Amino acid sequence: MKQPQPPHLKRTLGTMSLTLFGLSYMAVGTVFTTYGIVNQLTEGHLVASYLVAVIVMLFTASSYAAMVRRYPVAGSAYTYVQQSFGGGLGFLAGWTLMLDYLFIPMINFLILGLYIGTQFPSVPHWVFILVALILVFVFNVLGISIVGKLNSVIVVVSLAAVMVFAVLAIKTALADPTAPGLMDPFIPSSSDYNPVFTGAGVLALSFLGFDAVSTLSEEAKNARRDIPRAIMLTTILGGLIFLLVAWCGARAYHLDDWSQASQELLDAAGMVLFSHVGGEPLTVVFLIITVAGCFGSGLAGQVAVSRILYAMGRDGILPRPLGFLSKRRGTPVVAAAAVSVVALLSLVLSLDQAAYMISFGAIAAFALVNLCVIRTYLFPRGGRPRRATALELLRFGLVPLIGFGLSVWLWVSLNPLTWAIGGIWILVGFGILVAKTHGFRRPVPALKFSEPIPDTQMIDELGIGQPLKHHR
Numbered sequence: 001m002k003q004p005q006p007p008h009l010k011r012t013l014g015t016m017s018l019t020l021f022g023l024s025y026m027a028v029g030t031v032f033t034t035y036g037i038v039n040q041l042t043e044g045h046l047v048a049s050y051l052v053a054v055i056v057m058l059f060t061a062s063s064y065a066a067m068v069r070r071y072p073v074a075g076s077a078y079t080y081v082q083q084s085f086g087g088g089l090g091f092l093a094g095w096t097l098m099l100d101y102l103f104i105p106m107i108n109f110l111i112l113g114l115y116i117g118t119q120f121p122s123v124p125h126w127v128f129i130l131v132a133l134i135l136v137f138v139f140n141v142l143g144i145s146i147v148g149k150l151n152s153v154i155v156v157v158s159l160a161a162v163m164v165f166a167v168l169a170i171k172t173a174l175a176d177p178t179a180p181g182l183m184d185p186f187i188p189s190s191s192d193y194n195p196v197f198t199g200a201g202v203l204a205l206s207f208l209g210f211d212a213v214s215t216l217s218e219e220a221k222n223a224r225r226d227i228p229r230a231i232m233l234t235t236i237l238g239g240l241i242f243l244l245v246a247w248c249g250a251r252a253y254h255l256d257d258w259s260q261a262s263q264e265l266l267d268a269a270g271m272v273l274f275s276h277v278g279g280e281p282l283t284v285v286f287l288i289i290t291v292a293g294c295f296g297s298g299l300a301g302q303v304a305v306s307r308i309l310y311a312m313g314r315d316g317i318l319p320r321p322l323g324f325l326s327k328r329r330g331t332p333v334v335a336a337a338a339v340s341v342v343a344l345l346s347l348v349l350s351l352d353q354a355a356y357m358i359s360f361g362a363i364a365a366f367a368l369v370n371l372c373v374i375r376t377y378l379f380p381r382g383g384r385p386r387r388a389t390a391l392e393l394l395r396f397g398l399v400p401l402i403g404f405g406l407s408v409w410l411w412v413s414l415n416p417l418t419w420a421i422g423g424i425w426i427l428v429g430f431g432i433l434v435a436k437t438h439g440f441r442r443p444v445p446a447l448k449f450s451e452p453i454p455d456t457q458m459i460d461e462l463g464i465g466q467p468l469k470h471h472r
Contacts, residue, residue: 011218011219011220011221012219012221013216013219013220013221013226014220014221014226015225015226015229015230015233017152018213018216018220018226018227018230018234019213019229019230019233019234019237020152020155021209021212021213021216021230021300022209022210022212022213022230022231022233022234022238023155023209023234023237023238024152024154024155024158024209024293024296024297024299024300026206026207026208026209026234026238026297030205030206030242030293030297031050031206031241031242031245031246031249032245032269032270032273032274032290033107033111033270033294033351034202034203034205034206034355035246035249035269035270035273036258036261036266036269036270037202037266037269037351037352037355038199038202038203039255039258039261039269040258040259040261040266041195041198041199041202042188042195042196042198042199043188043195043258043259044250044254044255044258045185045186045187045188045195045196045199046185046199046246046249046250047185047186047243047246047247047250048185048186048187048188048196048199049196049197049199049200049202049203050200050203050206050239050242050243050246051186051243052196052197052200052410053200053203053204053206053207053239053242053410054207054235054239054242054243055406056200056204056366056403056406056407056409056410057204057207057210057235057239057366058235058236058239059370059399059400059402059403059406060366060369060370060403060406060407061207061210061231061232061234061235062232062399062400062403063369063370063372063373063399063400063403064210064211064214064228064231064369065227065228065229065231065232066228066373066376066377066395066396066400067080067214067369067372067373067376068214068217068223068224068227068228068231069224069227069228070083070376070377071083071217072217072218072220072223072224072227073217073218073223073311076094076097076211076212076214076215076304076307076308076365077093077094077097077211077214077365077366077368077369077372078090078091078093078094078097078308078311078312079311080093080368080369080372080376081093081094081368081369081372082094083372083376084371084372084375084376084381085371085372085375085381086381086444087317087443087444088433088437088440088444089368090444091312091317091429091432091433091444092426092429092430092433093364093365093368094308094311094312094317095425095426095428095429095432096360096361096364096365096422096425096426096429097211097308097361097362097364097365098305098308098309098361099357099358099360099361099422099425100205100208100357100358100359100360100361100362100365101208101301101304101305101308101361102305102339102342102343103354103357103358103361104205104208104297104298104301104304104305104358105133105136105297105298105301105302105305105339105343105346106343106345106346106349106354107205107346107351107354107355107358108294108295108297108298108301109129109132109133109294109298109343109346110129110346110349110350110351110354111290111294111351112128112129112132112291112294112295112298113125113126113127113128113129113132113346114351115271115287115290115291115294116128116287116291118271118287119284119287126347129346129347130347132294132295132298133298133340133343133344133346134340135295136295136298136299136302136340137302137336137337137340139299140299140302140303140306140331140336141326141331141333141336142331154292154293154295154296155296157289157292158289158292158293158296159241161285161286161289161290162241162244162245164282165245165248165274165277165278165286166244166245166248168252168277168278168282169248169249169251169252169253169277170248170251170252171277172252172253172276172277173248173251173252176252178254179251179252179254180250180251180254182251184250185246185247185250185251186247194413197409197410197413198413198414198415200410200413201359201363201410201411201413201414202355202356202359202414203242203359204358204359204362204363204366204410205355205358205359205362206238206242207235207238207239207362208358208362209234209235209238209300210230210231210232210234210235210238211304211362211365211366212300212301212303212304213227213230213231213234214227214231215303215304215307215308216303216304216307218307249273252273252276252277253272253273253276253277266352270290271283271286271287274286274287302336302339302340302343305335305339306332306335306336306338306339307332307335309322309332309335309338309339310322310323310325310332310335311323313332313334313335317436317444321334322334322335322338323335356414356415356417356418356421357418357421357422359414359418360411360414360418360419360421360422361422361425363407363410363411363414364411364422366403366407367404367407367408367411370400370401370403370404370407371400371404373396373399373400374396374397374400374401376396377392377396378392378393378396378397
Protein backbone atom coordinates (compact mmCIF):
# COMPACT_ATOMS: atom_id res chain seq x y z
CA MET A 1 0.00 0.00 0.00
CA LYS A 2 1.37 3.37 -1.00
CA GLN A 3 2.31 5.51 1.98
CA PRO A 4 0.63 8.95 2.10
CA GLN A 5 2.96 11.84 1.34
CA PRO A 6 3.74 14.15 4.28
CA PRO A 7 2.37 17.69 3.99
CA HIS A 8 4.62 20.07 2.12
CA LEU A 9 4.67 23.67 0.93
CA LYS A 10 2.80 24.07 -2.37
CA ARG A 11 4.59 25.31 -5.51
CA THR A 12 2.23 27.91 -6.96
CA LEU A 13 4.26 31.13 -7.42
CA GLY A 14 5.86 32.40 -10.64
CA THR A 15 8.28 35.28 -11.24
CA MET A 16 5.55 37.94 -11.35
CA SER A 17 3.83 36.73 -8.17
CA LEU A 18 7.17 36.52 -6.36
CA THR A 19 8.16 40.02 -7.46
CA LEU A 20 4.82 41.43 -6.34
CA PHE A 21 5.27 39.63 -3.02
CA GLY A 22 8.70 41.23 -2.62
CA LEU A 23 7.41 44.69 -3.50
CA SER A 24 4.49 44.23 -1.12
CA TYR A 25 6.90 43.21 1.63
CA MET A 26 9.01 46.27 0.91
CA ALA A 27 5.79 48.33 1.00
CA VAL A 28 6.47 50.78 -1.82
CA GLY A 29 5.05 53.44 0.47
CA THR A 30 7.56 52.67 3.23
CA VAL A 31 9.49 55.77 2.18
CA PHE A 32 6.67 57.75 3.82
CA THR A 33 6.90 55.59 6.95
CA THR A 34 10.52 56.51 7.74
CA TYR A 35 10.45 59.89 5.99
CA GLY A 36 10.74 62.00 9.13
CA ILE A 37 13.09 59.71 11.09
CA VAL A 38 15.68 59.37 8.33
CA ASN A 39 15.45 63.02 7.25
CA GLN A 40 16.39 63.95 10.81
CA LEU A 41 19.28 61.45 10.83
CA THR A 42 20.59 62.64 7.45
CA GLU A 43 20.04 66.35 8.08
CA GLY A 44 17.51 66.49 5.26
CA HIS A 45 19.37 64.30 2.75
CA LEU A 46 17.11 61.29 2.58
CA VAL A 47 17.64 60.92 -1.18
CA ALA A 48 21.43 60.61 -0.82
CA SER A 49 20.96 57.87 1.78
CA TYR A 50 18.56 55.98 -0.49
CA LEU A 51 21.10 56.16 -3.31
CA VAL A 52 23.81 54.63 -1.09
CA ALA A 53 21.38 51.97 0.13
CA VAL A 54 20.33 51.02 -3.42
CA ILE A 55 23.96 50.55 -4.49
CA VAL A 56 24.71 48.32 -1.50
CA MET A 57 21.54 46.31 -1.95
CA LEU A 58 22.20 45.58 -5.63
CA PHE A 59 25.47 43.84 -4.71
CA THR A 60 23.77 41.91 -1.92
CA ALA A 61 20.72 40.96 -4.01
CA SER A 62 23.11 39.50 -6.58
CA SER A 63 24.56 37.29 -3.83
CA TYR A 64 21.10 36.15 -2.74
CA ALA A 65 20.31 35.24 -6.35
CA ALA A 66 23.48 33.15 -6.57
CA MET A 67 22.78 31.32 -3.31
CA VAL A 68 19.14 30.50 -4.05
CA ARG A 69 20.24 28.79 -7.27
CA ARG A 70 22.40 26.51 -5.16
CA TYR A 71 19.95 25.99 -2.29
CA PRO A 72 16.36 26.51 -3.52
CA VAL A 73 14.71 25.74 -0.15
CA ALA A 74 12.99 27.69 2.64
CA GLY A 75 15.25 29.35 5.19
CA SER A 76 16.93 32.27 3.40
CA ALA A 77 20.21 33.44 5.01
CA TYR A 78 19.89 30.74 7.67
CA THR A 79 20.06 28.03 4.99
CA TYR A 80 22.87 29.68 3.03
CA VAL A 81 25.15 30.27 6.04
CA GLN A 82 24.41 26.85 7.49
CA GLN A 83 25.38 25.07 4.29
CA SER A 84 28.41 27.31 3.67
CA PHE A 85 29.92 27.64 7.14
CA GLY A 86 28.23 25.01 9.29
CA GLY A 87 25.26 24.67 11.60
CA GLY A 88 26.51 26.86 14.45
CA LEU A 89 27.06 30.01 12.42
CA GLY A 90 23.98 29.15 10.38
CA PHE A 91 21.84 29.18 13.51
CA LEU A 92 23.25 32.53 14.62
CA ALA A 93 22.59 33.96 11.14
CA GLY A 94 19.00 32.73 11.25
CA TRP A 95 18.59 34.01 14.79
CA THR A 96 19.89 37.47 13.83
CA LEU A 97 17.75 37.51 10.69
CA MET A 98 14.69 36.79 12.82
CA LEU A 99 15.29 40.06 14.61
CA ASP A 100 14.36 42.09 11.55
CA TYR A 101 11.68 39.68 10.34
CA LEU A 102 9.93 39.81 13.70
CA PHE A 103 10.10 43.60 13.78
CA ILE A 104 8.94 44.19 10.17
CA PRO A 105 5.29 43.31 10.91
CA MET A 106 5.51 45.37 14.11
CA ILE A 107 6.57 48.55 12.31
CA ASN A 108 3.73 48.13 9.82
CA PHE A 109 1.17 47.52 12.56
CA LEU A 110 2.52 50.57 14.40
CA ILE A 111 2.10 52.83 11.36
CA LEU A 112 -1.31 51.36 10.64
CA GLY A 113 -2.49 52.09 14.18
CA LEU A 114 -1.01 55.61 14.25
CA TYR A 115 -2.46 56.62 10.87
CA ILE A 116 -5.96 55.24 11.40
CA GLY A 117 -5.88 56.74 14.88
CA THR A 118 -5.55 60.23 13.36
CA GLN A 119 -9.03 59.78 11.84
CA PHE A 120 -10.58 58.14 14.91
CA PRO A 121 -8.92 59.87 17.87
CA SER A 122 -11.50 58.52 20.34
CA VAL A 123 -10.48 54.90 19.62
CA PRO A 124 -7.17 53.65 21.12
CA HIS A 125 -4.68 52.91 18.33
CA TRP A 126 -3.97 49.46 19.81
CA VAL A 127 -7.47 48.36 18.74
CA PHE A 128 -6.58 48.83 15.07
CA ILE A 129 -3.23 47.09 15.58
CA LEU A 130 -4.91 44.07 17.15
CA VAL A 131 -7.53 43.74 14.41
CA ALA A 132 -4.86 43.92 11.70
CA LEU A 133 -2.73 41.35 13.50
CA ILE A 134 -5.61 38.86 13.70
CA LEU A 135 -6.51 39.32 10.03
CA VAL A 136 -2.88 38.80 8.98
CA PHE A 137 -2.72 35.54 10.94
CA VAL A 138 -5.91 34.26 9.29
CA PHE A 139 -4.64 35.02 5.76
CA ASN A 140 -1.28 33.45 6.59
CA VAL A 141 -2.97 30.20 7.64
CA LEU A 142 -5.29 30.13 4.61
CA GLY A 143 -2.35 29.74 2.23
CA ILE A 144 0.22 31.43 0.02
CA SER A 145 -2.06 31.62 -3.05
CA ILE A 146 -4.52 33.87 -1.24
CA VAL A 147 -1.65 35.94 0.14
CA GLY A 148 -0.20 36.32 -3.37
CA LYS A 149 -3.50 37.52 -4.85
CA LEU A 150 -4.07 39.99 -2.03
CA ASN A 151 -0.52 41.32 -2.30
CA SER A 152 -0.93 41.82 -6.06
CA VAL A 153 -3.93 44.09 -5.50
CA ILE A 154 -2.17 46.03 -2.74
CA VAL A 155 0.98 46.58 -4.81
CA VAL A 156 -0.97 47.82 -7.85
CA VAL A 157 -2.97 50.27 -5.74
CA SER A 158 0.16 51.44 -3.89
CA LEU A 159 2.05 52.01 -7.14
CA ALA A 160 -0.85 54.07 -8.49
CA ALA A 161 -0.80 56.19 -5.31
CA VAL A 162 2.96 56.71 -5.59
CA MET A 163 2.60 57.90 -9.19
CA VAL A 164 -0.16 60.35 -8.24
CA PHE A 165 1.96 61.64 -5.36
CA ALA A 166 4.97 62.10 -7.65
CA VAL A 167 2.94 64.16 -10.14
CA LEU A 168 1.48 66.37 -7.39
CA ALA A 169 4.86 66.78 -5.69
CA ILE A 170 6.55 67.83 -8.94
CA LYS A 171 3.72 70.30 -9.57
CA THR A 172 4.15 71.73 -6.05
CA ALA A 173 7.93 72.06 -6.49
CA LEU A 174 7.57 73.88 -9.83
CA ALA A 175 5.32 76.45 -8.18
CA ASP A 176 7.76 76.98 -5.27
CA PRO A 177 10.65 79.38 -6.06
CA THR A 178 12.48 78.21 -2.92
CA ALA A 179 12.41 74.52 -3.87
CA PRO A 180 15.80 72.73 -3.93
CA GLY A 181 17.50 72.25 -7.29
CA LEU A 182 17.18 69.04 -9.29
CA MET A 183 20.43 67.58 -7.91
CA ASP A 184 20.44 69.20 -4.46
CA PRO A 185 18.65 66.27 -2.71
CA PHE A 186 21.50 63.95 -3.77
CA ILE A 187 24.31 66.13 -2.41
CA PRO A 188 25.05 66.47 1.35
CA SER A 189 25.34 70.07 2.52
CA SER A 190 28.73 69.44 4.19
CA SER A 191 31.80 67.24 3.79
CA ASP A 192 30.58 65.04 6.64
CA TYR A 193 28.99 62.03 4.98
CA ASN A 194 28.47 60.05 8.21
CA PRO A 195 24.80 61.12 8.55
CA VAL A 196 24.14 59.85 5.01
CA PHE A 197 25.69 56.45 5.81
CA THR A 198 23.79 56.24 9.10
CA GLY A 199 20.57 56.93 7.24
CA ALA A 200 21.43 54.35 4.60
CA GLY A 201 21.94 51.79 7.37
CA VAL A 202 18.45 52.42 8.71
CA LEU A 203 17.00 52.31 5.19
CA ALA A 204 18.25 48.74 4.80
CA LEU A 205 14.88 47.76 6.29
CA SER A 206 13.23 49.11 3.14
CA PHE A 207 14.92 46.45 1.00
CA LEU A 208 14.07 43.31 2.93
CA GLY A 209 11.65 42.39 0.17
CA PHE A 210 14.33 40.57 -1.83
CA ASP A 211 15.31 38.55 1.23
CA ALA A 212 11.65 37.73 1.82
CA VAL A 213 11.38 36.43 -1.75
CA SER A 214 14.14 33.91 -1.02
CA THR A 215 12.11 32.43 1.85
CA LEU A 216 9.50 31.27 -0.68
CA SER A 217 11.88 28.98 -2.57
CA GLU A 218 9.81 25.89 -1.74
CA GLU A 219 6.63 27.59 -3.00
CA ALA A 220 8.00 28.78 -6.36
CA LYS A 221 7.12 26.90 -9.53
CA ASN A 222 10.77 26.92 -10.63
CA ALA A 223 12.88 28.13 -7.72
CA ARG A 224 16.24 28.25 -9.51
CA ARG A 225 14.82 30.37 -12.30
CA ASP A 226 12.01 32.41 -10.75
CA ILE A 227 13.47 33.29 -7.34
CA PRO A 228 16.72 34.90 -8.63
CA ARG A 229 14.81 36.90 -11.23
CA ALA A 230 12.29 38.06 -8.64
CA ILE A 231 15.09 39.02 -6.22
CA MET A 232 16.78 41.29 -8.75
CA LEU A 233 13.50 42.75 -10.06
CA THR A 234 12.31 43.48 -6.53
CA THR A 235 15.55 45.30 -5.66
CA ILE A 236 15.71 47.34 -8.86
CA LEU A 237 12.03 48.31 -9.01
CA GLY A 238 11.78 48.98 -5.30
CA GLY A 239 14.97 51.06 -5.31
CA LEU A 240 13.79 53.20 -8.23
CA ILE A 241 10.43 53.81 -6.55
CA PHE A 242 12.08 54.81 -3.27
CA LEU A 243 14.44 57.22 -5.03
CA LEU A 244 11.62 58.78 -7.06
CA VAL A 245 9.36 59.36 -4.04
CA ALA A 246 12.18 60.65 -1.82
CA TRP A 247 13.39 63.02 -4.55
CA CYS A 248 9.89 64.37 -5.24
CA GLY A 249 9.22 64.77 -1.54
CA ALA A 250 12.51 66.59 -0.93
CA ARG A 251 11.70 69.15 -3.63
CA ALA A 252 8.05 69.61 -2.63
CA TYR A 253 8.42 69.81 1.17
CA HIS A 254 11.60 70.98 2.85
CA LEU A 255 12.56 72.13 6.31
CA ASP A 256 15.61 74.27 7.08
CA ASP A 257 16.48 72.17 10.11
CA TRP A 258 15.05 68.67 10.54
CA SER A 259 16.85 68.30 13.88
CA GLN A 260 14.37 70.77 15.40
CA ALA A 261 11.28 68.89 14.18
CA SER A 262 8.91 67.61 16.86
CA GLN A 263 8.52 63.88 17.50
CA GLU A 264 4.91 64.14 16.38
CA LEU A 265 6.03 65.53 13.00
CA LEU A 266 8.72 62.86 12.63
CA ASP A 267 6.26 60.01 13.24
CA ALA A 268 3.59 61.43 10.93
CA ALA A 269 5.83 63.10 8.33
CA GLY A 270 4.19 61.07 5.57
CA MET A 271 0.77 62.47 6.41
CA VAL A 272 2.17 66.01 6.52
CA LEU A 273 3.74 65.46 3.11
CA PHE A 274 0.45 64.17 1.66
CA SER A 275 -1.40 67.20 3.00
CA HIS A 276 1.20 69.61 1.65
CA VAL A 277 1.04 68.35 -1.95
CA GLY A 278 -2.61 67.23 -2.19
CA GLY A 279 -4.68 69.00 0.44
CA GLU A 280 -7.11 67.41 2.87
CA PRO A 281 -9.21 65.34 0.39
CA LEU A 282 -6.21 63.56 -1.09
CA THR A 283 -4.73 63.11 2.37
CA VAL A 284 -7.64 60.82 3.24
CA VAL A 285 -7.13 58.86 0.01
CA PHE A 286 -3.42 58.49 0.67
CA LEU A 287 -4.19 57.45 4.23
CA ILE A 288 -6.36 54.58 3.02
CA ILE A 289 -3.72 53.47 0.53
CA THR A 290 -0.91 53.73 3.10
CA VAL A 291 -2.88 51.64 5.58
CA ALA A 292 -3.49 49.04 2.85
CA GLY A 293 0.23 49.03 2.07
CA CYS A 294 1.12 48.58 5.74
CA PHE A 295 -1.33 45.70 5.99
CA GLY A 296 0.17 44.07 2.88
CA SER A 297 3.71 44.48 4.16
CA GLY A 298 2.73 43.15 7.58
CA LEU A 299 1.10 40.17 5.90
CA ALA A 300 4.15 39.47 3.73
CA GLY A 301 6.37 39.87 6.79
CA GLN A 302 4.39 37.35 8.82
CA VAL A 303 4.49 34.90 5.91
CA ALA A 304 8.27 35.24 5.48
CA VAL A 305 9.27 34.88 9.13
CA SER A 306 6.89 31.97 9.66
CA ARG A 307 8.75 30.15 6.86
CA ILE A 308 12.08 30.77 8.59
CA LEU A 309 10.73 29.50 11.91
CA TYR A 310 9.27 26.53 10.03
CA ALA A 311 12.68 25.71 8.53
CA MET A 312 14.44 25.98 11.90
CA GLY A 313 11.72 23.97 13.65
CA ARG A 314 11.88 21.31 10.95
CA ASP A 315 15.64 21.04 11.60
CA GLY A 316 15.16 20.72 15.36
CA ILE A 317 17.15 23.88 16.13
CA LEU A 318 14.02 25.50 17.53
CA PRO A 319 11.12 23.52 19.05
CA ARG A 320 9.90 20.96 16.50
CA PRO A 321 6.23 22.01 16.65
CA LEU A 322 7.30 25.11 14.70
CA GLY A 323 8.07 22.75 11.81
CA PHE A 324 4.48 21.51 11.70
CA LEU A 325 2.47 22.00 8.49
CA SER A 326 -1.31 21.99 8.25
CA LYS A 327 -2.32 18.85 6.34
CA ARG A 328 -5.25 20.67 4.76
CA ARG A 329 -3.65 24.00 3.85
CA GLY A 330 0.04 23.08 3.70
CA THR A 331 0.92 26.15 5.77
CA PRO A 332 3.12 26.45 8.91
CA VAL A 333 0.30 27.12 11.36
CA VAL A 334 2.28 26.88 14.61
CA ALA A 335 5.05 29.13 13.30
CA ALA A 336 2.48 31.67 12.10
CA ALA A 337 0.82 31.69 15.52
CA ALA A 338 4.18 32.18 17.25
CA VAL A 339 4.99 35.17 15.04
CA SER A 340 1.59 36.72 15.77
CA VAL A 341 2.18 36.43 19.52
CA VAL A 342 5.59 38.14 19.22
CA ALA A 343 4.02 40.86 17.04
CA LEU A 344 1.97 41.93 20.04
CA LEU A 345 5.06 43.91 21.07
CA SER A 346 3.92 46.47 18.51
CA LEU A 347 1.47 47.61 21.18
CA VAL A 348 4.34 48.98 23.31
CA LEU A 349 7.25 49.73 20.91
CA SER A 350 8.07 53.09 19.32
CA LEU A 351 8.55 53.55 15.57
CA ASP A 352 12.25 54.46 15.70
CA GLN A 353 13.10 51.54 18.03
CA ALA A 354 11.56 49.08 15.58
CA ALA A 355 13.31 50.69 12.58
CA TYR A 356 16.76 50.50 14.16
CA MET A 357 16.42 46.85 15.18
CA ILE A 358 15.18 45.76 11.76
CA SER A 359 18.24 47.34 10.15
CA PHE A 360 20.65 45.67 12.59
CA GLY A 361 19.40 42.18 11.82
CA ALA A 362 19.03 42.80 8.09
CA ILE A 363 22.53 44.15 7.47
CA ALA A 364 24.12 41.34 9.52
CA ALA A 365 22.36 38.76 7.32
CA PHE A 366 23.28 40.65 4.14
CA ALA A 367 26.98 40.64 5.05
CA LEU A 368 27.00 36.90 5.76
CA VAL A 369 25.18 35.98 2.55
CA ASN A 370 27.82 37.85 0.55
CA LEU A 371 30.52 35.74 2.22
CA CYS A 372 28.49 32.59 1.52
CA VAL A 373 28.80 33.14 -2.24
CA ILE A 374 32.60 33.25 -2.03
CA ARG A 375 32.72 30.15 0.17
CA THR A 376 30.19 28.13 -1.83
CA TYR A 377 31.40 28.80 -5.35
CA LEU A 378 35.14 29.37 -4.90
CA PHE A 379 36.09 27.61 -1.64
CA PRO A 380 33.53 24.78 -1.18
CA ARG A 381 33.43 22.94 2.13
CA GLY A 382 35.15 19.57 2.13
CA GLY A 383 37.04 20.23 -1.09
CA ARG A 384 39.90 22.18 -2.60
CA PRO A 385 39.50 25.72 -3.93
CA ARG A 386 38.17 25.41 -7.46
CA ARG A 387 39.92 26.81 -10.51
CA ALA A 388 37.59 29.57 -11.64
CA THR A 389 37.53 31.62 -14.81
CA ALA A 390 38.01 35.37 -14.75
CA LEU A 391 34.25 35.89 -15.13
CA GLU A 392 33.52 33.51 -12.25
CA LEU A 393 36.09 35.29 -10.06
CA LEU A 394 34.31 38.55 -10.81
CA ARG A 395 30.79 37.17 -10.28
CA PHE A 396 31.47 34.97 -7.26
CA GLY A 397 34.51 36.70 -5.79
CA LEU A 398 34.79 40.44 -6.35
CA VAL A 399 31.07 41.33 -6.50
CA PRO A 400 30.12 39.61 -3.21
CA LEU A 401 33.32 40.91 -1.57
CA ILE A 402 32.29 44.48 -2.42
CA GLY A 403 28.78 43.69 -1.14
CA PHE A 404 30.25 42.40 2.12
CA GLY A 405 32.42 45.49 2.60
CA LEU A 406 29.56 47.89 1.89
CA SER A 407 27.22 45.98 4.23
CA VAL A 408 29.72 46.11 7.10
CA TRP A 409 30.19 49.82 6.40
CA LEU A 410 26.48 50.44 6.87
CA TRP A 411 26.33 48.11 9.88
CA VAL A 412 28.95 50.01 11.88
CA SER A 413 27.17 53.29 11.06
CA LEU A 414 24.15 52.34 13.21
CA ASN A 415 23.85 54.04 16.59
CA PRO A 416 25.36 52.52 19.78
CA LEU A 417 21.98 51.67 21.37
CA THR A 418 21.09 49.53 18.35
CA TRP A 419 24.36 47.65 18.75
CA ALA A 420 23.71 47.12 22.46
CA ILE A 421 20.24 45.62 21.91
CA GLY A 422 21.36 43.66 18.85
CA GLY A 423 24.36 42.33 20.76
CA ILE A 424 22.10 41.09 23.55
CA TRP A 425 19.89 39.36 20.98
CA ILE A 426 22.92 37.56 19.50
CA LEU A 427 24.12 36.52 22.96
CA VAL A 428 20.70 35.03 23.71
CA GLY A 429 20.89 33.09 20.45
CA PHE A 430 24.39 31.89 21.33
CA GLY A 431 23.06 30.70 24.69
CA ILE A 432 20.29 28.72 22.97
CA LEU A 433 22.87 27.17 20.64
CA VAL A 434 25.10 26.15 23.57
CA ALA A 435 22.15 24.59 25.38
CA LYS A 436 20.92 22.80 22.27
CA THR A 437 24.31 21.24 21.58
CA HIS A 438 25.11 20.57 25.28
CA GLY A 439 28.11 22.86 25.18
CA PHE A 440 28.97 21.96 21.55
CA ARG A 441 29.41 18.32 22.52
CA ARG A 442 26.61 17.43 20.11
CA PRO A 443 26.38 18.50 16.48
CA VAL A 444 23.94 21.18 15.40
CA PRO A 445 21.06 19.52 13.51
CA ALA A 446 21.56 19.77 9.75
CA LEU A 447 19.01 21.14 7.31
CA LYS A 448 16.87 18.43 5.71
CA PHE A 449 16.42 19.45 2.09
CA SER A 450 13.00 18.89 0.60
CA GLU A 451 14.52 18.29 -2.84
CA PRO A 452 17.93 16.97 -4.00
CA ILE A 453 20.71 19.37 -4.88
CA PRO A 454 22.41 18.26 -8.12
CA ASP A 455 26.18 18.03 -8.42
CA THR A 456 26.18 20.46 -11.32
CA GLN A 457 23.88 23.29 -12.22
CA MET A 458 23.78 26.43 -14.24
CA ILE A 459 24.87 29.29 -12.05
CA ASP A 460 23.16 31.92 -14.11
CA GLU A 461 20.29 30.96 -16.37
CA LEU A 462 20.31 34.42 -17.88
CA GLY A 463 23.59 33.66 -19.66
CA ILE A 464 26.29 34.52 -17.12
CA GLY A 465 28.77 31.81 -16.26
CA GLN A 466 29.03 28.10 -16.92
CA PRO A 467 28.07 24.99 -14.95
CA LEU A 468 30.23 24.60 -11.84
CA LYS A 469 31.12 21.25 -10.34
CA HIS A 470 30.70 21.27 -6.57
CA HIS A 471 33.07 19.26 -4.41
CA ARG A 472 31.43 17.13 -1.77
